[in-house]
Amino acid sequence: AVLPVWNPKINPRDRSHIMPIITPCWPQMNSSYNVGPPQLRRLQQEFARAEQMIGNILQKKGKWQDLFQDGRSFFRQHFYFVQVSITAEDDDSFRIWQGYCESRMRNLIAALECEKAGTQAHPFGKCFRQNNLKGDAENDTGEENAQSVYRSLFYVALRFSPDVESVDLKPLLEDFLNMLNSWDEREDGMDLDVDILLQNELPQFVFQDEECDDDNDDQGSNEPG
Incomplete structure (x- = not known):
């Protein structure tokens, strides 16, 4: 079998990658294939924040420990969230199901x-x-019985342009659910839930050990309308 090699000169799909990090061995592959505009923007924001923090540290205006904060001030900086809950009834099934869902x-x-x-x-x-x-x-x-459940939670914060009054995300989320739930290798007990939550509806553990950051980025509004 011929293994694919990352080559933007001959492969149009490779040319569309926006942050290529190429493996140093053969066959060359893009290790950041999953990075799209939202992920790149998030990385750039964190790089800029780190640069500012290091500048403050070098000027004796901050401490090195500030640079290694957990980063959960993220959940204070946004108002709307999409919560993706991946569950399974045993560890082996969970690893398979989470791997597939995470890849999508x-x-x-x-x-x-x-x-x-x-x-x-x-x-x-x-x-x-x-x-x-x-x-x-x-x-x-x-009769009701208690059973083990393995779960992972992923979060995507949403921001809206100032002129947005309302957005219907239900069809989009339903398409995502249908795509994953129709996977041929999905078994009983492998479940997926997607919900839109307000900040005050988030589980408290996402805020644990949080160092609050008042420097909210200003790209758009947290709330529509």
């Missing part, structure tokens, strides 16, 4: 980023994993 997150992020609709997607770079949660299930007699 770029499709959701790209769809949420729409200049025509006036929306910007700001993905959070980490997921929150919760193992051995106790869910409720009914047995054959109709």
